[in-house]
Amino acid sequence: MSIFARRVATFGTTVFTEINALAQQYNALNLGQGKPDFDTPPDIVAHLAQAAQDGQYNQYAPGSGTASLRQAIVDHSARFYGLDIDPVKGVVVTSGATEGIFAAILGLVDPGDEVIVIEPFYDSYVPNILMANAVPVCVPLHPPTWTLDPAELQAAFTSKTRALILNTPQNPSGRVFTMQELSMIAELCIEHDVTVIADEVYEHLLFDSAQHIPIATLPDMFARTVTVSSAGKLFSATGWKIGWVSGHPDLVDGVGRAHQFITFAVHHPSQEAIAYALNLPGTYYQSFQSMYATKRQLMLDALAAGGLKCLAPQGTYFVMADYTDVFDGTPLEFTRYLVKEIGVACIPPETFYSQEHASIGYGYARFAFCKSDALLAQVKERMATFRP
Numbered sequence: 219m220s221i222f223a224r225r226v227a228t229f230g231t232t233v234f235t236e237i238n239a240l241a242q243q244y245n246a247l248n249l250g251q252g253k254p255d256f257d258t259p260p261d262i263v264a265h266l267a268q269a270a271q272d273g274q275y276n277q278y279a280p281g282s283g284t285a286s287l288r289q290a291i292v293d294h295s296a297r298f299y300g301l302d303i304d305p306v307k308g309v310v311v312t313s314g315a316t317e318g319i320f321a322a323i324l325g326l327v328d329p330g331d332e333v334i335v336i337e338p339f340y341d342s343y344v345p346n347i348l349m350a351n352a353v354p355v356c357v358p359l360h361p362p363t364w365t366l367d368p369a370e371l372q373a374a375f376t377s378k379t380r381a382l383i384l385n386t387p388q389n390p391s392g393r394v395f396t397m398q399e400l401s402m403i404a405e406l407c408i409e410h411d412v413t414v415i416a417d418e419v420y421e422h423l424l425f426d427s428a429q430h431i432p433i434a435t436l437p438d439m440f441a442r443t444v445t446v447s448s449a450g451k452l453f454s455a456t457g458w459k460i461g462w463v464s465g466h467p468d469l470v471d472g473v474g475r476a477h478q479f480i481t482f483a484v485h486h487p488s489q490e491a492i493a494y495a496l497n498l499p500g501t502y503y504q505s506f507q508s509m510y511a512t513k514r515q516l517m518l519d520a521l522a523a524g525g526l527k528c529l530a531p532q533g534t535y536f537v538m539a540d541y542t543d544v545f546d547g548t549p550l551e552f553t554r555y556l557v558k559e560i561g562v563a564c565i566p567p568e569t570f571y572s573q574e575h576a577s578i579g580y581g582y583a584r585f586a587f588c589k590s591d592a593l594l595a596q597v598k599e600r601m602a603t604f605r606p
């Protein structure tokens with residue numbers, strides 16, 4: 219008999235662990251994990267330090283989050299999207315979006331229910347669904363445009379479908395779903411009485427004319443959507459693990475019931491600092507976007523220097539690059555080659571796919587550009603040596 223419980227027996231060590239170790243061994247520039255290599259803005263850090271020194275915030279926070287952070291979250295949703303969310307019953311603060319997604323699945327999906335996930339996906343979705351004894355049903359985005367086939371999506375809905383996880387802006391493809399795509403998804407969810415778990419952690423990471431449309435703002439969708447977001451990306455504070463789930467009180471109630479027995483409450487001083495940060499004026503949000511516009515350009519230049527093709531990301535700090543013009547082999551072989559011979563680390567996409575659809579990601583690798591401009595310029599120099 220296996221020493222592990224069946225629910226975790228199929229979970230191996232993630233490819234991130236292997237790539238990080240290889241990157242270290244070969245002193246590679248690491249564009250693997252989506253983790254900024256620059257610091258949180260100093261005024262936000264100062265608020266955290268002040269909260270920790272204040273003496274009021276070092277014990278358990280309220281289970282659903284501090285009143286000031288919950289108010290800041292609903293004010294942010296009203297300011298950017300015109301959403302009217304109840305700060306008491308419509309928000310739960312979680313340990314990052316990762317816990318928010320898990321609590322949403324545990325709180326809103328029954329064993330045996332089917333949950334639709336769009337691939338390539340953030341790697342916690344499927345293990346979360348399996349740990350809830352539910353069944354993942356995967357629908358792929360098709361490269362090079364990373365779009366859904368409406369017939370494939372429609373065919374994924376059955377009488378057992380309970381929820382659909384929607385991530386926009388989308389990691390790893392960099393897609394931002396359009397109103398037309400969202401309307402198609404919404405119509406199917408309404409027709410089949412399905413709840414949407416909307417993962418919007420990159421909601422402010424947008425390029426060019428891309429516009430983030432929360433699916434909760436579409437007609438008749440607020441009552442069937444929980445929206446998950448996070449301070450990690452927006453304030454370059456991934457280590458603080460402050461996330462939240464918001465939406466209709468009836469759905470958020472289910473999420474809160476699970477959350478209270480996962481973490482109960484999350485880091486208290488960070489919540490004070492993130493309440494301050496979410497209330498920052500529009501200039502913060504604009505400068506955040508222009509900082510990333512520069513980084514995206516540096517990334518695109520580096521990929522072009524190496525002869526890799528891609529759809530320029532419309533959002534997020536990730537890009538899926540097609541290496542097939544310059545390398546013949548599997549994504550894992552490409553990634554290992556790039557680390558060892560060129561000194562640049564990226565992630566092979568197997569981890570973002572079900573086995574059934576893994577071949578769709580063949581020929582691609584994911585690069586994260588949440589890195590200093592100087593490092594991205596160095597990546598370009600190294601990638602230029604790759605051209606055959």
Ligand SMILES: Cc1ncc(COP(=O)(O)O)c(C=O)c1O
Nearest residue numbers: 252314315316340389448450461
């Ligand atoms: C799509 C997506 N959802 C959720 C998360 C997790 O966010 P957090 O760090 O707040 O748990 C990430 C982090 O990379 C992500 O890319």
